[in-house]
Every structure is written in structure tokens, then in C-alpha cells.
Amino acid sequence: MERPIINILMVDDRPENLQALEAVLGSSGYHLTKAYSGEEALKWLLKKDFAVILLDVQMPGLDGFETAKLIRSRKKSEEIPIIFITALTQSQEYATSGYSAGAIDFLFKPFNPYILKSKIDGFVKIYETKWQLQKQNELLQEQSKQLDEAHSKLEQLVEQRTEELRLTNKSLKREIEEKQEILQLAQTNEAKYRLLVEESPVAIILHELHKESWTFINQTGIKMLGGQSVQEITSKTLYTYVHNDYHELVKERIQLSIEGEKMDDNELKLVRIDGETIDAAITIIPFEYMGSPAVHIVARDITEMKKTEEYISQSEKLSVVGELAAGIAHEIRNPLTSLRGFTQLLKHSTSNDEPYIPIMLGEIDRINTIVSELLMLSKPSEQDFRKVEITELLRSVVILMNAHAKLLNIDIDYRNHIEDGKVFIDGMENKLKQVFINLVKNAMEAMETGGQIIISTRKNEKFLIIQLCDQGCGIPEEILSKLGQPFVTTKEKGTGLGLMVCKSIIDSHQGKMDIQSIVGKGTCITLTFPLSVVNESKVG
DSSP states (O other), rough: OOOOOOEEEEOOOHHHHHHHHHHHHHTOOOOEEESSHHHHHHHHHHOOOOSSSEEESOOOSSHHHHHHHHHHHHHTTTSSSSEEEEEEEHHHHHHHHHHHHOOOOOEESOOOOHHHHHHHHHHHHHHHHHHHHHHHHHHHHHHHHHHHHHHHHHHHHHHHHHHHHHHHHHHHHHHHHHHHHHHHHHHHHHHHHHHHHHHOEEEEEETTTTBBOOOEEEEEHHTTTSSHHHHHHHHBBBGGGGGGGGGHHHHHHHHHHHHOOOEEEEEEEETTTTSOEEEEEEEEEEETTTEEEEEEEEEEHHHHHHHHHHHHHHHHHHHHHHHHHHHHHHHHHHHHHHHHHHHHHHHHHSSSTTSHHHHHHHHHHHHHHHHHHHHHTOOGGGGEEEEEEEEHHHHHHHHHHHHHHHHHEEEEEEEETTTTTOOOOEEEEHHHHHHHHHHHHHHTTTTTTTTEEEEEEEOOEEEEEEEEOOOSSOOOOOHHHTSSSOOOOOOOOOSSHHHHHHHHHHHHHOOOOEEEETTEEEEEEEEEEEOOOOGGGGGO
């Protein structure tokens, strides 16, 4: 098939730029025409037909935009594709000006020769197609003339051709409808996938490595970091939300992922917008986004899971300690009974002036107290639970402890903020009383110079809240987090088992204990218990 001569007009006031274009396109068999100004380019357009024009923007005299407008104003050249080549800004306003002047495309210096050649080849193919269509049109006109002359003989052939065209049109229509259906399906699937990503139970983050801020974060990620909108999150850098202790680790993991290594479930701490620190497990997957290196980050909030694991671990420890304590207590109490009995006999059979016998009896009683506390670690069974009225129980504890408190210059103040006066929980009265006595006793022992202990009760729809605050010496932060474990105590002769027993009893009542303390100012202990659904006629 005959092919047209492909003329390409290159317009640039700098010879070296034209040489660069010629070097890229010279081997393609195109006829290259150089113009060193907009005026010269317009003259060439009067002499030749061109498949495409490569036009520099910044030129003396007529610049690229003005030249393009003049080219578009001429009937002969109005449809020739114009590609602007410029080293100026890539801003949206600049590109809009170029397209308004008649540009089909932009290339920014320094350009990629392969991209330039591909674009030129594409426009040349369009030109060839148009040329061939024009030739075919001329041929059809000639044939039409011949058909008019031989109309009587070719009428049947015309009808046959018309039917073929009708079938072709029907086929094309069907093909268009199928493509429209495929496009609609693709759009529907895209919406589904976007919804799937947005509502994913894990945070999904896209981070382009050449940018400081994030490219994308789904709704789960926004909620996890305490944000209200995508802009609020993505306006800050990635490392704003990573705890300072983990900056280097994240940089190292991202670098390893770029090298092809997938980073699964790396645990680290993230900082929410409100300043709260949460635990997260992240997976980093490298990929390319819009031609740029990027990482796909999947993050899960594991804060509650970590707390649960810690709770399970603590429960397992308590269970083991409870079983061990029961066995040890049983084995100790047998010889302890004999020791105390023989020591009492020794006391009655010797002079009362012997000072060591009362000391021995006191230490044996102390051992017996420790053993009793060990036995308390066993969890009360549910069949022992009954409905307990807490306000009356607390009043009895205050009365019981007040006498000793007065001797120590301590005032115990009970404040009941429950409107109807009484409140019930399911539990064991003696065990709960033991908890309250132990906590009050600990508060008194922490207040060497006297002061005030305030016990208050309040409730909401589901829970009873009891708070006990003292004005004692306070608990150091390094000990505070370990309270409730065996042998962790601030007392010189303490074992830590008392508070451990209290925690075990509270846990068995489905309660929670929170301790806040400031050294030198005092300690506040908050107990939370689920309320009982009470039928008062059955309480007794």
C-alpha cells in the first residue's frame, strides 16, 4: 500500500536543541524540517504538509503560544498536532495556557527520547491513517462516479453492499454496548473495592517515599489515629505518628522492604493526634505507585490484645501461685501448729522473765498470718456469691477501723453519693470486707503523721464505683505498675500478698482496681464492680 511522505516540523531558536531532536528522530525515516523562529515555521507551513509540529515555547519574536494560535487559525494547518517542548514550569496554569493555544501534548526538558519517539510515532500513525482515509475517500468518489454511470447494472450490488453495511453497523453497535457494559462493570467493581478498602478492619496506608506526607489512609486508619478527616492525617509526616523510640526501626524496615523483603507484623508504638500512645502491628509491602517507589502499610491496633495477653499472663501467674500457695500453706500449717503448741508449753513451764518466748510466739503468729494470706489466693466459687449491700458494709468497716485510726491522728470520712442510699452487687460479704479493711489498713500505715482518708461511693447505669484516697507518702512509679504481684510492696516488713489477695478477690467479683499515686501527696484507689439486678424481697 502506498505510504505518504512524513514531514515533521521542528521549531526552536537554539540549534543544539534542534540537533537533539534530529538525533532522536533521524533514524525513523521521517523528513525533518528545521525552523529557527515562529515566523519561519509559518512560512514552511505554506510550502509543505506536516504530520506533527514540535514547537519550543520560549522563543524571541513570536513565542510558542502565539505561533500555535496562528497555526490553528489557518484552514490548512488547523488540525496538525502540536507538541510543546519547554524547560519552564510544570504548573497546572501553565499547561492550561498551552492547551488553550492549541497544544495536543507537552514535553518538559530534559525529555526522555523514548517517550518523545513514542509520541511522534503515535501521531505519525494517526497522520498515515488520515491520509489513507483521504485516499480511500477519493477512491470512493471515483467509484461513486462509475457507479452512477452504471447504475442500472450495479443496483443489485449496491443493495447487497447496503445490507453488509447494515450488518456491520449492527455488529459495531453490539460491540459498543458490550464495551459500555464492561466499563460499567469496571466502575462498579472499583466502587466495591474502594468500599472494601475504606471499611477494612485494619488500617491501610499508602506512602510514597519521595514525599513527607502520606498519600492515602482509609477510614479505619483515621479512627485508629484519632483523626476526623483524611486531610487532618495526611497533612502531617509519617513519623509524626510514630513514637520517637521507633523512628529508626521504621526507617530500617522501610529500607528492607524496598530491597524486596516483606516486613510482617512488626510491633511498635504509634502516637494518636490526642497524644495517646497505642500498640500496633504493621506489615510493610513495597510496590510502585504512579511510577514512584512507595510502600503499602497495613496496621492493626493491638493495644487491647496486649492488655488481654498481660491480663491472661497475670491470671495464669495468680492461678499457679494460688495452687502453689494452697499446697505450701497446708504443709506449713501442720508443723506450725506443733511449734506453737510446744512454745506455749515452754512458756508455762519456764520463768515469765524469758524474753525470747513472746518473740517466738509473735513470729509464729506472723508466719500463720502469711500462710492465711496465701490460702486466700484461691478464687471464691460462684455458689458462695449473694447480693451484698455495699454502703452498709463500708459503714461497718469505717466504724471498725475508726478507733485505731483516732490513735494515729487519722480521720476516716465516708461520703455516699448514691441518691437512693443503698446499692447491691453480687459477691461474698466477708471477702469484700477483707478487701476494704486491707486497703484502709494500708492507707493508715502510709500516713505516719496522720491526715484524712476519704472513702466515697457513686454509681452509673451499670457499675458501682468506690474510691479510697489517703494523704500518705505515695507510691513510686516504678513500683506502682507492679503492685498486685507477689512480694512487691513499699512496707519494710510487707510481703505484697495482702494486695495480691485483694486483687484476686476483686477479679473474682468481675471488678477492676485502678491505683493512682503521687509521691509525697498520697494515693487514690478506684474500685469498679458491676451492679446487681436486685429484687429487694429476695435480699436477705
